[in-house]
Amino acid sequence: MNILGYAQKLGKALMLPIATLPIAALLLRLGQGDLLDIPFMAQAGGAIFGNLPLLFGLGIAIGLSKDGNGAAGLAGAVAYFVLTATATTINADVNMSFFGGIFAGIIAGHSYNAFHATRLPEWLAFFAGKRLVPIMAGLFALVAGAVSGVVWPGVQSGLDALAHAVSTSGAIGQFVYGTLNRALIPVGLHHVLNSYFWFGMGTCQEIIVAGQGAFANITQLCVDPSLAKTLVVGQEHTFTFANSVTPEITTVVKEVTDTVKSGDLHRFFGGDKGAGVFMNGFFPVMMFGLPGAALAMYLAAPAEKRSQVGGALFSVAFCSFLTGITEPLEFMFVFLAPALYAMHAVFTGLSLVVANMFGTLHGFGFSAGLIDFVLNWGLATKPLVLLAIGLGFGALYFFTFSFAIRAFNLKSPGREDDEEAAAPAGDAPKGDLARQYLKALGGHDNLTSIDACITRLRLTLKDRSVADEAVLKKLGAKGVVKLGENNLQVILGPLAEIVAGEMKAIGAGEDLSDVKLP
Structure with missing residues (x-):
């Protein structure tokens, strides 16, 4: 698979863990003191944010697997635990954040595709097939964790330098990111870019504060990890936050936690009063x-x-x-x-x-x-x-x-x-529409994978020249994007997930000769 094709598949896989963010943000915000003030609700939302790397491992593993099987998700969890534990044992300063989840998900997804149908001798038959997948993912993650424990500090230094360069570049960095964010949407690669800025770039460490005086509602802050190391529990400290509605907060430090939050989005909800510079615009x-x-x-x-x-x-x-x-x-x-x-x-x-x-x-x-x-x-x-x-x-x-x-x-x-105007997608029942799209793409025999994100079908074809782009547009597609040699995206809008599911449900040998195309 070429690089663009793989990036497309990874971008689609990222959608599954990212889909957990709305409920996490909703619970966290509604539970905070300035809204409903329900601590257990805020803690519930915080728990999702706190385990985002694990969710990335689970979601990406399922997204990269051939059939979205839950065994791939289990393998993703195993790979994440093994990878991070191995790396931190070798070097206690390693913090791979959401990158650890991405690597674990990739390892697990490919382990599932390679071993989910493996047969073993009768005396090992219990571990054959899908039961073998978590074992193999764990072994591969062990090797990856050992390598990460040695090389990741250097990689992290490079990422920190990149984050510092972008954050200190001011308007230039903001303009480049915002422009690329939209420019990558037609090829479906914006999720890859967003994941770094929103979940990986910049870190802060959570501290618990007294919440006194004018800042009575503020009981949690997220500050630079280098500053957190110098704080003394029980002492008063003045925290400064550039470009914030509360540029200075003077309060007593109650606890310096071990929780480190990464990325503009995670830090924004985690109490970093300077986060949000890559979302506000x-x-x-x-x-x-x-x-x-x-x-x-x-x-x-x-x-x-x-x-x-x-x-x-x-x-x-x-x-x-x-x-x-x-x-x-x-x-x-x-x-x-x-x-x-x-x-x-x-x-x-x-x-x-x-x-x-x-x-x-x-x-x-x-x-x-x-x-x-x-x-x-x-x-x-x-x-x-x-x-x-x-x-x-x-x-x-x-x-x-x-x-x-x-x-x-x-x-x-x-x-x-x-002749360029697309026919409305609602002209045919959705089941018929799926069969029409399938026929226009050359049938099941011409498709090696069918996936979808929010608005587009993400397809891999044996022979892309068979796909009739004009017919696809007449069926209601808003556009067709070609990536690499065999990858195709068909932009459908909100119907994409439904049509993809119905296309998968159509039998491989089903006769499509009676399907009429515009």
Whole structure:
């Protein structure tokens, strides 16, 4: 498998553990003192965040396995425990964080694919097949852990240097990350980039404080590990946080825990008052910018087609505003007008720069929509300023999209050529739609793997030339992305997971000759 194809598969596998974040963030925030003040609820959410590396190991193992079997997840847990225990025994300073989970998941996923059908002599038959997978994963993880114990400190130093360079580069680092975040979406590799920034870059160590005076609601902080080593329990200390609504907090240290939190997202929810610099700028884009773009595309469509495209545009725009799910809207113009999408990517980078320039901080457990904006208001810095920035970006998107579409005669929903207009995906029952997609892709005999994430089918084909791209679009696909030699992504929107499941359920020998294609 080529590098792009494997990265695509890894990106899809990352979606499973990342899907645990909304419930973790919801429980943690609702349980905190400024909301419902229910300690056990906050602890429950914190437990999920605290075990994210293990969840990455479990989820990636299942995602990389051929059939998503639970045995791969069990092997992922075994590999994670063996890998981390071995590495820390060799070098107590090793902290692989979520990277340990990723490596364990990769080891376990490939162990499952290699050994889940292995036969053994009769006297060892109990350990054959899927029961062999955790054993082999543990052995491979033992070797990987021994190597990690020796080499990881050097790798970690390099990652720390990278994190320091990005964080101190200020606007440049923020702009590059924001632009790449959107630029990688069409090929489905943004999850790989996000995972490092949100779960791996930058660390802080959790401490318990007295919560006194003006800071009575603050009983937990997350500070630089080098500072944590110098703190004395029982003594008062003044903590400073750059770019925070609480730049100085003076309180008594009650406990210095061993809990280390990594990444912008994890640190934001963990009490680091300076975290959120790589999340804040997404709120103006997702809540205001993209809806502004949708309005511009609606008004740019011919009057006779506005009723046809308006429902689709405004429904996905509202989805972006409310939840932060942007792909259904983005894929309505990324292939029709790549120039508009390039502009959108640049605006996203610019939004991160502006959001940090005005000293705002905010974060999300799922995505940068209204739900997360309101839920995490109490942790944010200058959220009202962020709303004002959002209004500005809404206007920026509306006027620039309107101008570009008309001035350069760019295609957009309602302005595409008639033969390019996709048929609505709801024209056929979902079961029939799955059979139609399967036939358009060359049938089961031409498919070696069928996967899906939130909005796209992720496929590996024996012969990609057999797939009929024009028919796929007529069936309702918003776009087709080719990666490497045999990998194909079909952008469907929210139906992707359903269609993928129904395609898998169709028998390999089922006759598709009676399936009619547009």
